[in-house]
Amino acid sequence: MLEVTLTLLLIALGLFYAFMTWNYGYWRKRKVPGPAPSILTGNYPHMFNMKRHTIYDLNDIYREYKHQFDAVGIYKARCPQLMVISPQLAKRVFVSDFKHFHDNEVSLMVTEKSDYIFANNPFTLVGEEWKERRADVTPGLTMGRIKTVYPVTNEVCRKMTEWLRKQIRSPPSGGINAKDVRLC
Numbered sequence: 001m002l003e004v005t006l007t008l009l010l011i012a013l014g015l016f017y018a019f020m021t022w023n024y025g026y027w028r029k030r031k032v033p034g035p036a037p038s039i040l041t042g043n044y045p046h047m048f049n050m051k052r053h054t055i056y057d058l059n060d061i062y063r064e065y066k067h068q069f070d071a072v073g074i075y076k077a078r079c080p081q082l083m084v085i086s087p088q089l090a091k092r093v094f095v096s097d098f099k100h101f102h103d104n105e106v107s108l109m110v111t112e113k114s115d116y117i118f119a120n121n122p123f124t125l126v127g128e129e130w131k132e133r134r135a136d137v138t139p140g141l142t143m144g145r146i147k148t149v150y151p152v153t154n155e156v157c158r159k160m161t162e163w164l165r166k167q168i169r170s171p172p173s174g175g176i177n178a179k180d181v182r183l184c
Contacts, residue, residue: 019078026080027073034073034083035061042075058083103127 046052070086112119
């Protein structure tokens with residue numbers, strides 16, 4: 001009886017392992033470089049324990065591969081994802097080849113009811129909504145307009161940096177209130 005139970009347990013563990021690692025050859029088959037994933041978390045080792053934000057895990061991967069490749073294949077648990085590293089490739093994806101990359105998983109998580117501002121971010125929009133928003137934003141991003149706004153933006157950034165440095169030197173007892181940043 002014990003042997004049957006252990007055999008069934010081993011088979012169940014083997015099936016679970018096979019299920020969790022089934023997609024881990026996705027990028028290798030397509031000859032896309034990338035770090036080796038871990039079981040359960042893929043390339044996000046702090047996904048479940050939340051000891052570190054996932055953006056730092058992505059930053060580690062970026063720093064490791066930025067001088068070698070334009071893009072790398074990573075995994076979010078079992079799901080393959082492509083991490084675009086090169087600015088030239090990112091421009092190609094967002095501009096000329098957008099019709100092949102227009103849907104993203106962030107757009108599925110955010111609605112205008114849950115977060116109006118983030119839901120209207122061009123990076124979270126899909127399909128026709130993205131095209132419309134891009135048509136609204138693009139005329140404001142001409143080289144002449146950017147050159148005109150740059151000194152003002154630079155001054156605001158300088159003032160904010162100064163204010164944050166003051167707050168860090170002698171922080172208030174309750175911490176820094178983010179609403180006060182708009183006053184600087």
